[in-house]
Amino acid sequence: MTMNNRIKPLLFIGCGVLIVISAFLWHVPVQVVDSLTKEPVSDISVHISWIRIVFEPFFGPWFYLLRADQPLLQAVVVFWWGVIFLLFFYFYKAVKSYKSLKTAIYISFLKWIKVFPLVLVVWMFIVFALVFLPLPTNSIKNFNPEWVLVNAHSHSHYSHDGVISQKRLMKWHEKNGFDAFFLTEHNNHLKTLELIGAQKSGEIPETPLVLCGQEYSGSIHILLLGLTQDFLTKDIPDSTAINTAHSQNGISIIPHWFDKCKNTVDYYIQQGTDGYEIANQGEGIQYDPKVIKEIVEKCREHGLILLGNCDYHGYGNAAFVWNALYIPNWKQLDQDGKRNEIMEIFRNRENDRIRTFNYSDRTVFSLKYLPISPVYNLSYFRTLDIFQVLSWLVWLGFGYILFIKTNFFQTRILPFISLASSVFIVVLGIVFLRQGVKLGDYNHIYTDYGNYFLWGGLFFLIYSLLALKFFKKN
Secondary structure (H helix, E strand, O other), X not given: OOHXXXXXXXXXXXXXXXXXXXXXXXXXOOEEXXXXXXXXXXXXXXXXXXXXXXXXXXXXXXXXXXXXXXXXHHHHHHHHXXXXXXXXXXXXXXXXXXXXXXXXXXXXXXXXXXXXXXXXXXXXHHHHHHHHOOOOOOEEEEOOOOEEEEEOOEOOOOOOXXXXXXXXXXXXXXHOOOOEEEEEEEOOOHHXXXXXXXXXXXXXXXXXXXXXXXXXXXXXXXXXXXXXXXXXXOOOOHHHHHHHHHHOOOEEEEOXXXXXXXXXXXXXXXXXXXXXXEEEHHHOOOOOHHHHHHHHHHHHHHOOEEEEEOOEOOOOOOOOEEEEEEOOOHHHOOHHHHHHHHHHHHHOOOHHHEXXXXXXXXXXXXXXXXXXXXHHHHHHHHHXXXXXXXXXXXXXXXXXXXXXXXXXXXXXXXXXXXXXXXXXXXXXXXXXXXXXXXXXXXXXXXXXXXXXXXXXXXXXXXXXXXXXXXXXXX
């Protein structure tokens, strides 16, 4: 056995040893914590499905990334780290084969350029699969039936930027432990009232309970919750939208105020808002502590409520923000009674009956360190339990055979995977375009993304077919 062949298995063994050491000596607990105090919550635990454990190396790191602050940006950084590593890999191989440094650089660059589109489409497949497919991720278990889990901010494909049907949205909330949720489409809520009517008549399941809201676009987006009648909010002042919600015994919440807002916290309090979001899954989970401190102090001063919401649009399958409302007789109430109980807590601003939780499995780093985010995300290995570690060790063994024994990047295995990835993206594009036609003016993202997926997928499909024909083992 040559020195090089001795090093290869040692690298895989070393990876396994580092995973074991990280998981057991520097373990970071995966838990649900109070959004304000950051203290663990005793009556809610994290549940990891057995499917997730079996395929941990394939799902785990990406699910960990999905729960990060600005996950898409971090996924792009991971991709570039990967392709730069691949360039150095080819250069290392070329230096061993060619005496001329100039020739080695030229040959390694040509090989890298040839493989780059294939790696890109596989990476796109991974991201799109995680974003759009209902893959198994962590969920939670609520062991205290007196506390009801509620999300007050979500969108279906009847919002211009939503990519999930109303029925799938219900299933998503149920899977992530929610007992009830507000459907808050952008600038419309007639379809939501129709959905609630179907739930009341028994046409769809009673759980999770659906409540009507709208995300109104004024000087900032404002959540109008507890709506009972349809009305148009286009081109009306903030105060009019808030007062209209109040006239229907509803409330208003300012979501993601910290996202490019030009008006102060006091401005919306003067307009009559009932509270603020302090956590928003769609915008990431970690905000400037000074901003949060200001919001919390102002809300406490004026007796306003504080909520943490998912702001879910159908991207990804994980939830990591929950509100819990104290409703001890929840199971004895009918649908209308449950809706009234939730709205009474909000209308009366009963903060002692509202708790906000979020999923915690890392120390969040500043985005100024984004270029080196893969280093920070290695803390994923510190979150693993014994079964997840075993899964990694087994798959590392398979990986050794696949990547070392078959020369993965120099045979037809990669083009086959890229071909399958391209087909997936093309199919996704067709599905999106068909959905866009059905929804018309309600939704624009299906049509826009559908065109990108379809034509981009066809390009990669053709390239993959050519790669299958011309790739050679040498």
